[in-house]
Amino acid sequence: MTRTQKSRRTARQNQPDGREAEREPRWWIRDIVIAGIVALITGGMIAGTQVYIQSRLDTEAADRAERLENLRFVRERSTADPYQPRPFRGIDLTDQTVSGLYLPNADFHGAILVGADLSNTTLRDADLREADFADSKLYGVDLRGADLRMAKNLDSAKHESHMDEEKGVFVMAGICWDKETQWPEGFTPPQMEMRPIGRELCRG
Structure with missing residues (x-):
């Protein structure tokens, strides 16, 4: 076996299996995917909190309006x-x-x-x-x-x-x-x- 043939064989042996390389995504792709998932979860939590707070504010405003209307109803019957x-x-x-x-x-x-x-x-x-x-x-x-x-x-x-x-x-x-x-x-x-x-x- 010639020196050139030995070099080619050694190179093939040192090259990783293509299927294993496909199974392991590059590190920057993995980090981008993780960051995207975290951003989605965080955004969903913030949006949910804002919806809850706004719902509470709307409910409290409606309660105040109802009580003021109740007060008007009572006062009108003070005779x-x-x-x-x-x-x-x-x-x-x-x-x-x-x-x-x-x-x-x-x-x-x-x-x-x-x-x-x-x-x-x-x-x-x-x-x-x-x-x-x-x-x-x-x-x-x-x-x-x-x-x-x-x-x-x-x-x-x-x-x-x-x-x-x-x-x-x-x-x-x-x-x-x-x-x-x-x-x-x-x-x-x-x-x-x-x-x-x-x-x-x-x-x-």
Whole structure:
């Protein structure tokens, strides 16, 4: 075998199998593919987050608009007529100002009154069963004859209070009510006192 033939044979032996070369992509092609996949995943996550945030913002805006419309609906029915229909069952008045309104016999059964300002509002003989009063303001509210059975979070409502010397604790005060007022089971009603409500004196 000549020297030239030996060189050609050695070159063929040192050359990698073509099929193996095809199975292993060049390193820069692999990196480009990986980078593309990562970019797609990251882009999808960012787009999904933006859609979620926008959806939340749209929902919150719609909720605010609904509550403002609910407030308008309630205010329109604040009249001296005690027989004016006031169908507010389940209404959402979260963080709305409902103070100083005249709403006797109103149906607030299951209403969401979280953070609502009900100061000096007349709710005489109103149905307030299962209404949620969390963080609501009840300064001077008139609850004579109102039905508050199963009402929620009355303990967290904001109201006037004073020290009960016998019990050594601050107790609820400044709320107008009478013997016809029905309270949630286990709830301690505010201490009865003379409170001016509008033009009249309320004993409650």
